[in-house]
Amino acid sequence: MNAPATKVLVIGYVWPEPRSSAAGGHMMQILESFLTQGWDITFSSPATIGEHKADLTALGIAECAIELNNSSFDDFVRELAPDIVLFDRFMMEEQFGWRVEKHCPDALRVLETCDLQSLRDARQQRLKDHLKAHPHSEDFSALFAPALDDEFQLMADTDIAKREIAAIYRCDISLMISDVEAQLLTEQFKVPAALLHWCPLMLQPPTEPFVPFEDRAHFLSIGNFRHAPNWDAVLWMKNSLWPLIRQQLPGAQLHIYGSYTPPKATALHNPAQGFHVMNWAEDALQVMTAARICLAPLRFGAGIKGKLADAMLCGTPNITTPIGAEAMGDDQPWPGMIEHSAPALAAAAVALYQDRERWTQAQEDGRRLLARRYNAATHGPALVACLEHCRGNLAAHRRDNFTGSMLRHHAHKSTQYMSQWIEAKNRPL
Template identity: 55%
Template sequence: MTTLLAEKVLIIGYVWPEPNSSAAGTRMMQLIHSLQAQACEICFASPAKPGEHQFDLHSLGIQQQEILLNDSSFDDFLRQFQPGLVIFDRFMMEEQFGWRVEKHCPNALRILNTEDLHSLREVRQQMLKDAVKEDALGHHLQPALCQDSMTLFNKMSGSDLAIREISAILRCDLTLMISAFETNLLQTAFNLAPQLLFTLPFIYPDASPNSKPSFENRQHFICIGNFRHAPNWDAVLTLKHIWPQIRQALPNAELHIYGAYPPKKATELHNAKQGFYVKGWADDALTVVKSAKVMLAPLRFGAGIKGKLAEAMLCGTPSVTTPLGAESMCQSIEEWNGAVVDSLDAFVEQAIALYQNPEIWQAAQLKGDALFEAQFAKKSFYEQALFERIQVLQNHLTEERKRNFTGKMLRHHLHKSTQYMAQWIEAKNKLPPAQTPNTDP
């Protein structure tokens, strides 16, 4: 295994990691475990409020540091900790803290962890809204061309979010992409240099567990996902719409919907008589997924790789999803552990077939085992490749930054404006409250 040159790693998180709440939390913990295997001293810092389900990083010997936006106390912290590697978890953290890192730790390698392309998700969501408004979807689950690179480029290039996100990528030494589709989109449509991007999917242990309940020992459908994530909530509403058709064919079946932070509008959908159960938070997501017979994920927009679907494969649970749901997870839909469909009628049909036919179900599970081994059970392979790339960057950082002249220009202009704005906000916050004149008679 390649050894990192950086002994100290600072991760600046948009939120505190919650691996049982979201795929993003799982991804972050996978990164942390990989860095710990390199004997790095890790500090996780975030300006976010503590989360209800956040992981206890102290239990792993990781320092937790609460930081403030627009406050020079972060500069003092940087000078004291002196990281050799800084990971910005999502582009907003690079925007806020990138200039401070460059100023006080100029030789630290700067890596952006995207989770997924936020601007791609936003554009696809807008495409869905436009299609619904124009009544152009018909029985289809998602708009046509939502995976066409040039269509996406034309829409994303007019998005402020895309400009901000891709600018952050250019300002960093390396960006971790979870989806090969998104890596290809950035390289071919946006002309980003390949050396700036590294595709790192979910990385699970090199062998999946063998203990998977059989068809006969499972029951019910499952849908799982953080309710604060817009594509997940949209999927729940889609399931509410089509569940009566599934229930009519399978009157004893139930749909169990799990996810962190369910709002009142979600819990109000709970209807035991119809077999539609909104369960909310799951203490152990893998346990509930493993006990279910079929996972349903009618995802109509979104980006990245879907952690729920990767973990369904890990648990031997067949799934029904959309082309967007399966994006970057298989070479062809024939490999999928269940069904990949683009219409509501086909979704219902495939869900019923998987649930009631043990031969179809077992064939799907075997496909999932093979797909998981091919796509995700390569922890040592991906870690080795990532740390080799990082080591090359560390050894040739000056030369690599010269090659990325666009990034240098963006850092110069944006960081100067961000720096002055942050300093102005900090100075303003330190002013005493304005005195209100006494108007009493």
């Protein structure tokens, strides 16, 4: 008799939208790795359904809406009896972790960190401080090359870092999309390496010929407008980079695509300046394939950048900053150019746009980087093997994580009582 399929419950911060964000794409890649094993997956979320939600039921994944601070989840999770529970970002572990532990104590608890929000927020604050002190600065070299210990100093006293890293300790395994962030956690925050698993974007390396240089035109930038680093990059392009590019390429056109376009973004649309805010792209890879250069001038952020992975998939060289390239590459040539200031980024963009030989080499550098670093055939099985190993050694794994056990003991009690108080307060009289 065949053993029953492994049951997986995913508790999503949002319903996955793979065409809107890298986080949504990464979640779908994780789910596909589980489906390949024949695992039985249920995806749940307390969030409202977004405009571009993936059709999970078409993949054979059950969907279930859940509520915050409501004991109905207890009955749901007890009846489901999952073998693995995946929390999508630390806020979901805070909300539901104690309920999972109470009703399914033997379930493996996995955290999809997406990126370190505490790192992203600390870098955003550092940028704000820099701009306040140097309002006319266009060179951000000092922000782009801090040592990991400097990042630790920025983060260590923040509430969000304490919450985020506590959730990592409380879980059995945390998935790290960035190996730089895994290094930060192990070396500076002293998180045991056994609690972390490197799980970058999992992609199928392209094998077909790319669209060549002469069949492409224009610059492209893409990203969810709700994501603060993307919006900051749009403003920097509008105010600094794009005018410099247009000075040297008067006919240049920039097409900016993004989901959930707010009025403040559409207000920047200016065809006379070649600055086009295009709203959401139905097919991001199609518009990326038509562009000659992808611009990603990110001044802060964390994790790894789905837009740059998409650019490599499409054979579109990119111009970015060290923040954009962080954890994306290795010691081999980057598929584009990395610069630290607005003038240098603009000069690089103009040079690469016009240099067919260099552009074609960057295109092939991207193909090779995808095969080396993001191959789904490598990372999918590695993820499954990690989870199965932890499940097979769960008692010892948890015994070795005394800090996590201690944090669960204290934090879950306080969270439980707060949740129960909110639920009681919300009951009709």
